[in-house]
Amino acid sequence: MKVIELNNICKAFGDNKANHNVCFNLKKGEIHALLGENGAGKSTLMNILYGLYSCDSGDIVINGDTVEVENPSKAIEHGVGMVHQHFMLVPQLSVTQNIFLGMKETGLFLKMDELKKKVAELNESFGFNVDPSAVIWQLPVGVQQKVEILKALMRDAKILILDEPTAVLTPHEVKELFGSIKKLTKSGYSIILITHKMEEVLDYCDRVTIMREGQVVDTLLVSEADHDILAKAMVGRDVCLDRIIEPQESGEVLLKLEGVTVLNDKKLPAVKNLSLEVARGEILGIAGVDGNGQLELGEAIVGLRKIEEGTMNLIGQNTTHAKPRTMMDLGMAHIPDDRHKKGLVLDFSIKENLILGSQRDEIYHNGLLMNYAKVKEEAERMVEEFDVRPRNIELTGAMLSGGNQQKVILAREVSRNPEVLIALQPTRGLDIGAIEFVRGKIIEERKNNKAVLLVSTDLDEILTLSDRIAIMYKGEIIGIVPPETPVEEIGLLMGGIKNKKPKGGEPDESQV
Ligand SMILES: Nc1ncnc2c1ncn2[C@@H]1O[C@H](COP(=O)(O)OP(=O)(O)OP(=O)(O)O)[C@@H](O)[C@H]1O
Numbered sequence: 001m002k003v004i005e006l007n008n009i010c011k012a013f014g015d016n017k018a019n020h021n022v023c024f025n026l027k028k029g030e031i032h033a034l035l036g037e038n039g040a041g042k043s044t045l046m047n048i049l050y051g052l053y054s055c056d057s058g059d060i061v062i063n064g065d066t067v068e069v070e071n072p073s074k075a076i077e078h079g080v081g082m083v084h085q086h087f088m089l090v091p092q093l094s095v096t097q098n099i100f101l102g103m104k105e106t107g108l109f110l111k112m113d114e115l116k117k118k119v120a121e122l123n124e125s126f127g128f129n130v131d132p133s134a135v136i137w138q139l140p141v142g143v144q145q146k147v148e149i150l151k152a153l154m155r156d157a158k159i160l161i162l163d164e165p166t167a168v169l170t171p172h173e174v175k176e177l178f179g180s181i182k183k184l185t186k187s188g189y190s191i192i193l194i195t196h197k198m199e200e201v202l203d204y205c206d207r208v209t210i211m212r213e214g215q216v217v218d219t220l221l222v223s224e225a226d227h228d229i230l231a232k233a234m235v236g237r238d239v240c241l242d243r244i245i246e247p248q249e250s251g252e253v254l255l256k257l258e259g260v261t262v263l264n265d266k267k268l269p270a271v272k273n274l275s276l277e278v279a280r281g282e283i284l285g286i287a288g289v290d291g292n293g294q295l296e297l298g299e300a301i302v303g304l305r306k307i308e309e310g311t312m313n314l315i316g317q318n319t320t321h322a323k324p325r326t327m328m329d330l331g332m333a334h335i336p337d338d339r340h341k342k343g344l345v346l347d348f349s350i351k352e353n354l355i356l357g358s359q360r361d362e363i364y365h366n367g368l369l370m371n372y373a374k375v376k377e378e379a380e381r382m383v384e385e386f387d388v389r390p391r392n393i394e395l396t397g398a399m400l401s402g403g404n405q406q407k408v409i410l411a412r413e414v415s416r417n418p419e420v421l422i423a424l425q426p427t428r429g430l431d432i433g434a435i436e437f438v439r440g441k442i443i444e445e446r447k448n449n450k451a452v453l454l455v456s457t458d459l460d461e462i463l464t465l466s467d468r469i470a471i472m473y474k475g476e477i478i479g480i481v482p483p484e485t486p487v488e489e490i491g492l493l494m495g496g497i498k499n500k501k502p503k504g505g506e507p508d509e510s511q512v
């Protein structure tokens, strides 16, 4: 039985055909993956189904009835829930309060206590481990994502749209999430999963629909698909994500931390007495399970978080308490982990976002006046070089697909020609073609003798790019290993287990 049928959906933004005659259906109890490059039209299609956008033409059929979905409340009435690619939580409120906000829309009257109980039950059965009274802004993005999922489940949705739900989860959490999703489908829930991760499609989904440039390329049974078929259908060419960096000598140390301690938002030490060095011509990868202080470390290095103890030295200058602006002037560039909060001004145009931070530079001025022609010329060059789609620099940041927003940030930061590049989760949410591109740019920086610090919870990414890998566990670096190190060994270090093979050959499970 088909629970959803989308027939010939069309949606244009200006002359950009985000969806063009799209047909898609969802069967009861299946996990149907929606795959496609950044900007292919996946979120748009799902936003139409969820009532956030209206389509220009086409039909939406839910459980056999053709329906008008004017707004999300209507979608929820029809049993459709959505977890968005970018969170829609109120940062100042607690987990339960955020969930309560969702319930009110359905007109449901629920006491806080009952609500808490229900959240706790879901927590339990899905292994989410979310503290119901925690305040959203204090939670790591991974946990915030779980709250979003809980919120949709609490609204009694039977059809769940998950827009890249695993982009911010650790491999272990991903496994858990799919365990829960499988349980849901067994009891009659149906799931649409937007993802860029082919393994998730191949391991967990039943069918897959591939979109490119606003149209459906194909719908296949996953049992008939493989990695190469999907990759090619998505980007229209072969993609290589293998390690391709050539050995090279590193030069002088450009970034040095000694005994650095940094607090998290709860004022507890998140980084403890940590020392590291990054030299010219090398990529130092910081691996670790999300939440082990990597984020706080990254923020401290770029001057967004206070260094409580210890020192930081950037290109020969003591920058322990320097402002982000000073770091930038000294030659540091920064790809932030959260592109919405820290990377882009969503209401600004692409053009403005691209020169953000450099707007006072001489090249953008004629005397006292802004040289708009130069801004336009540079912005156009950047969108071309970094393949930002569509190529319209007047669109606002909010109008871009997630992956293209990331490309704008990368374009801006790399175009500053930095000496030191701090890349925090640089390819999160990108399609495989874009990942190949972004990684290529990072490798280019290394080749040009820049120092790169890469923080990523994606171990594959760390293994593909790093010259040395530092593993963070509970705020400390518990080991620095070469990239040839067996993955299992790195995995153990990520779990806090050192000295894998002591004398007897038996693993030593001593926690560090
Ligand atoms: N509100 C909007 N205004 C103008 N254009 C938009 C808007 N929302 C989306 N678009 C455009 O529609 C196209 C499809 O975007 P969409 O967000 O659906 O892509 P996507 O497949 O979800 O990509 P990603 O994987 O990067 O999230 C893009 O070209 C995007 O710029």
Ligand SMILES: [Mg+2]
Pocket: 042, 043, 044, 085, 163, 401, 402
């Ligand atoms: Mg999207």
